[in-house]
Amino acid sequence: MTTARSDTIAAQISRTLANRIIAGEIEAGAKLRQDHIAEEFGASHVPVREAFRRLESQGLVVSEPRRGVRVAGFSLDEVREVAEMRAALEALALRHAAPHLTRAILDQAEEANRTGDRAGDVQAWEEANRTFHRIILTPCGMPRLLKAIDDLHTASARFLFSGWRTEWETPTDRDHRAILDALRAGQAETAASVLARHVQTIGQKSPQ
Amino acid sequence: MTTARSDTIAAQISRTLANRIIAGEIEAGAKLRQDHIAEEFGASHVPVREAFRRLESQGLVVSEPRRGVRVAGFSLDEVREVAEMRAALEALALRHAAPHLTRAILDQAEEANRTGDRAGDVQAWEEANRTFHRIILTPCGMPRLLKAIDDLHTASARFLFSGWRTEWETPTDRDHRAILDALRAGQAETAASVLARHVQTIGQKSPQ
DNA sequence: TAGCGCAGAATTATAGATAATTTCGTTATT
DNA sequence: AATAACGAAATTATCTATAATTCTGCGCTA
Structure with missing residues (x-):
C-alpha cells in the first residue's frame, strides 16, 4: 500500500505487481509482458525486468529464459x-x-x-x-x-x-x-x- | 564451471561472479561496479544489473538503492x-x-x-x-x-x-x-x- | 587544524533503439 | 483432414545514450 515515492522505479513496480498477485488480481499462470507493464507504468522495460527478478526471488513469478515470466501457480x-x-x-x-x-x-x-x-x-x-x-x-x-x-x-x-x-x-x-x-x-x-x-x-x- | 553457452548473458555473468565470490576471489564487502564488470565481460551494464539481482536473491551480494552492490559479508x-x-x-x-x-x-x-x-x-x-x-x-x-x-x-x-x-x-x-x-x-x-x-x-x- | 561546503568525477538508474528469439497464423503438401 | 513448413508479428534480451544521484578531493572558513 505505502509505495514510498523515494524508491527506485523498479522497486515501485515490483511492489505494485506483488500486491496484485497476492490479491489475486492477476491469475496464476498468466504471462507478464514487459512492454505492456512498462507502458502502464509510464516507464521503460528495463526497470520492469528488474522488478521481475525481485518477484522471482520472492517466488511470485517464474521465469524461463527468452520465454518470459508468468505468475507462479499454487497448487x-x-x-x-x-x-x-x-x-x-x-x-x-x-x-x-x-x-x-x-x-x-x-x-x-x-x-x-x-x-x-x-x-x-x-x-x-x-x-x-x-x-x-x-x-x-x-x-x-x-x-x-x-x-x-x-x-x-x-x-x-x-x-x-x-x-x-x-x-x-x-x-x-x-x-x-x-x-x-x-x-x-x-x-x-x-x-x-x-x-x-x-x-x-x-x-x-x-x-x- | 560449466558455463552453458546457450544461456543468457545475464545468467553467465551471474554464474561467473557467484563462483568468484564463493571461491573468495572477491573479498567480502568489496564493491561491484557495473560498468567495470560489463567491460570485463564485453557486455553492457544492463545484463550485469540483472546478474546482480540474481546474486542478491542468493544472498551473495547486498544492494542498496543508488549506492551499488557489495559482496555480502559473512561474520x-x-x-x-x-x-x-x-x-x-x-x-x-x-x-x-x-x-x-x-x-x-x-x-x-x-x-x-x-x-x-x-x-x-x-x-x-x-x-x-x-x-x-x-x-x-x-x-x-x-x-x-x-x-x-x-x-x-x-x-x-x-x-x-x-x-x-x-x-x-x-x-x-x-x-x-x-x-x-x-x-x-x-x-x-x-x-x-x-x-x-x-x-x-x-x-x-x-x-x- | 578541524569541519563545512562546493565543484568535478564517478557511478547508478532509466530511456530509447536494435538484434535475436519465440509465437502464431497461414499455406502447402500428403 | 491432418500435419509440416514458412513467414510475419510479437516479445525478450541487449546495446548505446542520457539523466539523476552519490562519491571525492580541494579550498575555504572559523
Missing part, C-alpha cells in the same frame, strides 16, 4: 510446502528470539493479536497476523532467516486472499494466545512447537 | 545463521524424501560419499558433499524448499573455501554413513536429526 502441494517451510523456519526463529523477548514486546504482540481479532476483512486480518509474527520473531536478530520467513508469509497471504480459506479468525486467535502464554512462562520450546503446528494448519484446509 | 554470526537454517530445512526435506528413497538412490548417495572421502582438494570434496545431500533430499519433491537449501549450500561453500575450516573430512564421512544407515533401517526421524546435527557442526568451528 495445494505448493501451499503445503510453503506452510511446512514456514513452520520449520518460524520455530527456529522463535527459539532464538525467545531470550530477547521483553514484557513490552509481548504486550505489543498481544495488541496486534487483538487488532486481528477485531478485523473486519481479510486484508486487515492478514496485516495484523503478519505484524504479530514479526513482533515475536524479529528479536532473533537473524536477517537472512527473517527475510526468508517474510517471503513465505507473502506466499501464504496469496493463498489466503484466494478465498480458499474462509474461517480463519478463531483458531488463530487461540493459538496466538497460547504462544504468548508459553513465552511469558519462559517455555520457549513449547511456544515454538505451538507456533509450528499453528502455521501448518494453513496448509491443511483444502479448496472447497 | 561468524551469519555463518551460524546459515547453518541453522540449513539444519531446519534439510531435516524437513529429508522427512518428506524418506518415503520415496529407494535402494538404488541410497547406493548412489553412498557412492557420492565415497567420492568425497577420496577427494584431494576442498573443491572436489565440496562438490561430492553437495551431491550427497542433493541425492537424498531431491526425492522430497518440494522445489521451493530445494531451491532454498541450494542457496544456503552455496553460502556454506563460501565459508568452507575461505579456509576457516581445514579439517572437514572425517566427521562428515561418519555422519553421512550414520544417515544412510538410519534411512536403510527405515528410521527417517533418526536420520533427520543426525542430518540436522551434522549440518550445524559447520557453524561451530571458529576462525583460527
Whole structure:
C-alpha cells in the first residue's frame, strides 16, 4: 500500500505487481509482458525486468529464459510446502528470539493479536497476523532467516486472499494466545512447537 | 564451471561472479561496479544489473538503492545463521524424501560419499558433499524448499573455501554413513536429526 | 587544524533503439 | 483432414545514450 515515492522505479513496480498477485488480481499462470507493464507504468522495460527478478526471488513469478515470466501457480502441494517451510523456519526463529523477548514486546504482540481479532476483512486480518509474527520473531536478530520467513508469509497471504480459506479468525486467535502464554512462562520450546503446528494448519484446509 | 553457452548473458555473468565470490576471489564487502564488470565481460551494464539481482536473491551480494552492490559479508554470526537454517530445512526435506528413497538412490548417495572421502582438494570434496545431500533430499519433491537449501549450500561453500575450516573430512564421512544407515533401517526421524546435527557442526568451528 | 561546503568525477538508474528469439497464423503438401 | 513448413508479428534480451544521484578531493572558513 505505502509505495514510498523515494524508491527506485523498479522497486515501485515490483511492489505494485506483488500486491496484485497476492490479491489475486492477476491469475496464476498468466504471462507478464514487459512492454505492456512498462507502458502502464509510464516507464521503460528495463526497470520492469528488474522488478521481475525481485518477484522471482520472492517466488511470485517464474521465469524461463527468452520465454518470459508468468505468475507462479499454487497448487495445494505448493501451499503445503510453503506452510511446512514456514513452520520449520518460524520455530527456529522463535527459539532464538525467545531470550530477547521483553514484557513490552509481548504486550505489543498481544495488541496486534487483538487488532486481528477485531478485523473486519481479510486484508486487515492478514496485516495484523503478519505484524504479530514479526513482533515475536524479529528479536532473533537473524536477517537472512527473517527475510526468508517474510517471503513465505507473502506466499501464504496469496493463498489466503484466494478465498480458499474462509474461517480463519478463531483458531488463530487461540493459538496466538497460547504462544504468548508459553513465552511469558519462559517455555520457549513449547511456544515454538505451538507456533509450528499453528502455521501448518494453513496448509491443511483444502479448496472447497 | 560449466558455463552453458546457450544461456543468457545475464545468467553467465551471474554464474561467473557467484563462483568468484564463493571461491573468495572477491573479498567480502568489496564493491561491484557495473560498468567495470560489463567491460570485463564485453557486455553492457544492463545484463550485469540483472546478474546482480540474481546474486542478491542468493544472498551473495547486498544492494542498496543508488549506492551499488557489495559482496555480502559473512561474520561468524551469519555463518551460524546459515547453518541453522540449513539444519531446519534439510531435516524437513529429508522427512518428506524418506518415503520415496529407494535402494538404488541410497547406493548412489553412498557412492557420492565415497567420492568425497577420496577427494584431494576442498573443491572436489565440496562438490561430492553437495551431491550427497542433493541425492537424498531431491526425492522430497518440494522445489521451493530445494531451491532454498541450494542457496544456503552455496553460502556454506563460501565459508568452507575461505579456509576457516581445514579439517572437514572425517566427521562428515561418519555422519553421512550414520544417515544412510538410519534411512536403510527405515528410521527417517533418526536420520533427520543426525542430518540436522551434522549440518550445524559447520557453524561451530571458529576462525583460527 | 578541524569541519563545512562546493565543484568535478564517478557511478547508478532509466530511456530509447536494435538484434535475436519465440509465437502464431497461414499455406502447402500428403 | 491432418500435419509440416514458412513467414510475419510479437516479445525478450541487449546495446548505446542520457539523466539523476552519490562519491571525492580541494579550498575555504572559523
